Amino acid sequence: MLTQKRMIKITIALMLGLMIGALCRWFDIPVPAPPQLLGVLLIASITIGYLLTDRFIIQRATSSSETRMNVESKRQ
DSSP: OOOHHHHHHHHHHHHHHHHHHHHHHHTTOOOSSOSSHHHHHHHHHHHHHHHHHHHHHHHHHHHHHHHHHHHHHHHO
16 A cells, blocks of 8 residues: 555656656657667666665665664663
């Protein structure tokens, strides 16, 4: 299930992507990605890399804070 914070991130990302695409078209600027299947794969791989790294960072931060809490509770 998506949390509200994650939904906000997704909405902002979609709006930003649409705005960049629209501005590139409006001002006749080349799109910042190849307009072929390679471009789609590039964007998909960037997105997947971002999501996997985000998940890894959150998991690492959670486990390190839990470890600190366990160490502190054992000291008391």
